[in-house]
Amino acid sequence: MIKISHGAEAVLYEDRGTIIKERLSKAYRLPHLDEALRKFRTRREAKVLQRLEELNFPAPHLREFSDKRMSLIMDVVPGEKLKSVLQQGDDHTQLAAAMGNNVGKLHQNDIIHGDLTTSNMIQHAETGQLHFLDFGLSSFSGKVEDKAVDLYLLERALESAHHQHPELFEKVVEGYKEAYSDAGKVLERLQEVRKRGRNKGK
Numbered sequence: 001m002i003k004i005s006h007g008a009e010a011v012l013y014e015d016r017g018t019i020i021k022e023r024l025s026k027a028y029r030l031p032h033l034d035e036a037l038r039k040f041r042t043r044r045e046a047k048v049l050q051r052l053e054e055l056n057f058p059a060p061h062l063r064e065f066s067d068k069r070m071s072l073i074m075d076v077v078p079g080e081k082l083k084s085v086l087q088q089g090d091d092h093t094q095l096a097a098a099m100g101n102n103v104g105k106l107h108q109n110d111i112i113h114g115d116l117t118t119s120n121m122i123q124h125a126e127t128g129q130l131h132f133l134d135f136g137l138s139s140f141s142g143k144v145e146d147k148a149v150d151l152y153l154l155e156r157a158l159e160s161a162h163h164q165h166p167e168l169f170e171k172v173v174e175g176y177k178e179a180y181s182d183a184g185k186v187l188e189r190l191q192e193v194r195k196r197g198r199n200k201g202k
C-alpha cells in the first residue's frame, strides 16, 4: 500500500488497483462536530458514487465504505490529472467540451459536484474519457442557484490554474449546453453570480 495524496481533508492510498480514501480528523473542530462532519461527507461521497454508477457517469467504481473508519474503497482511474494534461499541451478544446458535458450530465440529474477543479478530474489512460473524482462536497439539488455556483467555481478554478488558456470556459459552456436541457437558465443565473463575485471581491 502506498500513500498517493495527503490533502487538507483526506489521505489516500493505492493498493492493488484500489484507492483507499480516509477522511482526516481536524484538531480545530469540536470533536463531536468533527465526527459528524466526516461521517456525513463519507456517506455523501459513497451515495453520490453509487448514483453515478447507476447513471453510467464516468467516476470511480465504489467497492465499499465505512463511516466508522471514515473511509471509501474505490477502483483506481488510471490516467493523468486533467490539470497536468492541460498544462502540457494540445487538445484543449475537446477536453474543455468534455468537462462541460460531464458537468451538464451531473446537473441534468440534480447532482452538484461542489469542488469542480481540474485536480478532481482524470483523463482515462486507455479510453481517453474524462472521469470526475472527489464527491465529498457534493449534494443533490435541483436549484438553479446551486448549479450556477458550481459552474462559477469551475470558471474561477480554470482562471487560476489555466490562465494561459482563457478560452477554456467558453468551450465548457458549449459542452454543458449539449448535455443539459435546462442549461440556459443556469447560464443566465451565472451572470448574476459573477456580478456578486465581483462586488464582494471573491
Ligand SMILES: Nc1ncnc2c1ncn2[C@@H]1O[C@H](COP(=O)(O)OP(=O)(O)OP(=O)(O)O)[C@@H](O)[C@H]1O
Binding pocket: 004, 005, 006, 007, 008, 009, 010, 011, 012, 019, 021, 060, 074, 075, 076, 077, 078, 081, 119, 120, 122, 133, 134, 135
Ligand atoms: N479513484 C481514483 N483513481 C485515481 N486517482 C485518484 C482516485 N481518487 C483520488 N485520486 C487521486 O488522489 C487525489 C486526491 O483525491 P481527492 O481529490 O478525492 O481527495 P482530496 O481530499 O480532495 O485531496 P486534496 O485535498 O489533495 O484535493 C486526486 O487529485 C487524484 O490525483
Ligand SMILES: [Mg+2]
Binding pocket: 119, 120, 134
Ligand atoms: Mg481533490
